[in-house]
Amino acid sequence: MYHVKNAGILSVLTIRICGECDLGRGLRIFIGLIFVGGFILAVGIGFLLILSDGDIVNFIQTSLIRLSLSSRQDELITPISTDDSPIHFVIEVGDTPYTVAQNLKLAGLIRDAELFVDYVRAEGLDVELEAGTYFLNQTQSIVDIAHALTDSTSSIIIFRIPEGSRLEEIGQLIDENTLLGFNSMDFLSVVGPNTPQDPTFTAKVGLPANASLEGFMFPDTYQLPANVTPEMLRDIVLERFLEAVGEQIFIDIAQDGYTMYQIVTLASIIEREAVYPEEHPVIGSVYRNRLVAGIRLQADPTVQYALNGVRGSWWPNITPSDYQNVESPYNTYLYFGLPPGPIANPSLSAIRGAAYPAETNYYYFRASCSRSGYHDFATTFEEHLANGC
Known part of the structure; x- marks a missing residue:
C-alpha cells in the first residue's frame, strides 16, 4: 500500500512538472512570435517609408499638428486688432514658413509665429506661400493671412489720375497713397523733363527732345500691382493713353x-x-x-x-x-x-x-x-x- 501511494505522488509531481514545462515553452514561443512579428512590422514600415519617401511620417506629423490645433481654433480665427490700416508685407524668394511667420510677428500681424507655422503645415499651405508684395492688416486672422499669402496678385493698389491735373499734382497724390512704395520725387524723375523716354512712343506722339510727359499721364483709375515702381506706373499709363486715343x-x-x-x-x-x-x-x-x-x-x-x-x-x-x-x-x-x-x-x-x-x-x-x-x-x-x- 505504501509503495503504491508513493508512486501516485510521484506521478502527480511528474505531471505537474511536465505541465509547467509546457507552459514555459508556450510562453517562450509566444514571446518569440511577438519579437518576430515586431521585426516583420518594423521591416514593413521601413520598406513603406522608403517607397513613400516619408509620406507616412509627414502624415503622422500632420495628424499630430491637427490634433494640437483643434484646441486652438479661437487663436487661429481671432484677428490681432480692429485696425484695418494696410501693412506692406513682402515675402522674398527662398523665405521659409518660419521666416514668414517671424516677419509677420515683427510686422504686428500675428502674435504666435509657431502657431502660424503649424497651421500652414497642417493645411498644406507651407509649400504654397508665394514670394511677392502684399497688403495685409490687423483685422485678418492667422487663417486669413495664411491663405492670402498664397497669391501675390490678389494685392492691388487703386490709383486715380484726375482729369486736368499736372504732373506735380499727380506726385502729390502719390505721396498721399500709403500703399505705393515710392514718392513724388521718384515719379517725377521718370516723367519729368530731360529724362530719356521710349523712342517708339516719343516718335509716335512727336514728343520734343528733353520734354516731360506732361499731357500723357492719361486720367483714369488704375489697378496697380503691389510691387509697382515709378517706371511701371509710367509705362502702364502711357499704354493706357495709346489704347484710349486709338490709331x-x-x-x-x-x-x-x-x-x-x-x-x-x-x-x-x-x-x-x-x-x-x-x-x-x-x-x-x-x-x-x-x-x-x-x-x-x-x-x-x-x-x-x-x-x-x-x-x-x-x-x-x-x-x-x-x-x-x-x-x-x-x-x-x-x-x-x-x-x-x-x-x-x-x-x-x-x-x-x-x-x-x-x-x-x-x-x-x-x-x-x-x-x-x-x-x-x-x-x-x-x-x-x-x-x-
Missing part, C-alpha cells in the same frame, strides 16, 4: 497738319477751361479758329501754369496785370500759337475736342453770367463784350 486719331490729325503732342497741348488748355465735357469740341473750335487766324489764344490756364505754384496753388486766381507781367513762353497773352507743351493731363473727351472741334465761327468765349459753369461764345469782340455780366 485713327493719329491719321486724322496728321491730315490736319498736327502732331499728337500739339493736339494734347491744345487739349490740356481745353480741359482746364471747360467744366462740362460737352463744351470740349466748341472750346476746341475757338482755339483752332484762333490758331488759323493768327490770333493769340489768350487762355488763362496757361498763365496759371506759367506761375508754377509760386502763389501756393498750382491753379491760382490771376489778375489782369498777370496777362502782361508773367514772363513765360506759356503765357498765351504774350506769345502767339500754342505754348511749348501741355499744361495738364487731359481727358479723352478734351483730346477729341482738340482733334475734332465743332465747326463754328467762334473766336471768343467767357463764363456764363448764370454761374452754371457753362460758357457764352461769340464771333466778334463786340459780341464777346455784350456777353459780359
Whole structure:
C-alpha cells in the first residue's frame, strides 16, 4: 500500500512538472512570435517609408499638428486688432514658413509665429506661400493671412489720375497713397523733363527732345500691382493713353497738319477751361479758329501754369496785370500759337475736342453770367463784350 501511494505522488509531481514545462515553452514561443512579428512590422514600415519617401511620417506629423490645433481654433480665427490700416508685407524668394511667420510677428500681424507655422503645415499651405508684395492688416486672422499669402496678385493698389491735373499734382497724390512704395520725387524723375523716354512712343506722339510727359499721364483709375515702381506706373499709363486715343486719331490729325503732342497741348488748355465735357469740341473750335487766324489764344490756364505754384496753388486766381507781367513762353497773352507743351493731363473727351472741334465761327468765349459753369461764345469782340455780366 505504501509503495503504491508513493508512486501516485510521484506521478502527480511528474505531471505537474511536465505541465509547467509546457507552459514555459508556450510562453517562450509566444514571446518569440511577438519579437518576430515586431521585426516583420518594423521591416514593413521601413520598406513603406522608403517607397513613400516619408509620406507616412509627414502624415503622422500632420495628424499630430491637427490634433494640437483643434484646441486652438479661437487663436487661429481671432484677428490681432480692429485696425484695418494696410501693412506692406513682402515675402522674398527662398523665405521659409518660419521666416514668414517671424516677419509677420515683427510686422504686428500675428502674435504666435509657431502657431502660424503649424497651421500652414497642417493645411498644406507651407509649400504654397508665394514670394511677392502684399497688403495685409490687423483685422485678418492667422487663417486669413495664411491663405492670402498664397497669391501675390490678389494685392492691388487703386490709383486715380484726375482729369486736368499736372504732373506735380499727380506726385502729390502719390505721396498721399500709403500703399505705393515710392514718392513724388521718384515719379517725377521718370516723367519729368530731360529724362530719356521710349523712342517708339516719343516718335509716335512727336514728343520734343528733353520734354516731360506732361499731357500723357492719361486720367483714369488704375489697378496697380503691389510691387509697382515709378517706371511701371509710367509705362502702364502711357499704354493706357495709346489704347484710349486709338490709331485713327493719329491719321486724322496728321491730315490736319498736327502732331499728337500739339493736339494734347491744345487739349490740356481745353480741359482746364471747360467744366462740362460737352463744351470740349466748341472750346476746341475757338482755339483752332484762333490758331488759323493768327490770333493769340489768350487762355488763362496757361498763365496759371506759367506761375508754377509760386502763389501756393498750382491753379491760382490771376489778375489782369498777370496777362502782361508773367514772363513765360506759356503765357498765351504774350506769345502767339500754342505754348511749348501741355499744361495738364487731359481727358479723352478734351483730346477729341482738340482733334475734332465743332465747326463754328467762334473766336471768343467767357463764363456764363448764370454761374452754371457753362460758357457764352461769340464771333466778334463786340459780341464777346455784350456777353459780359
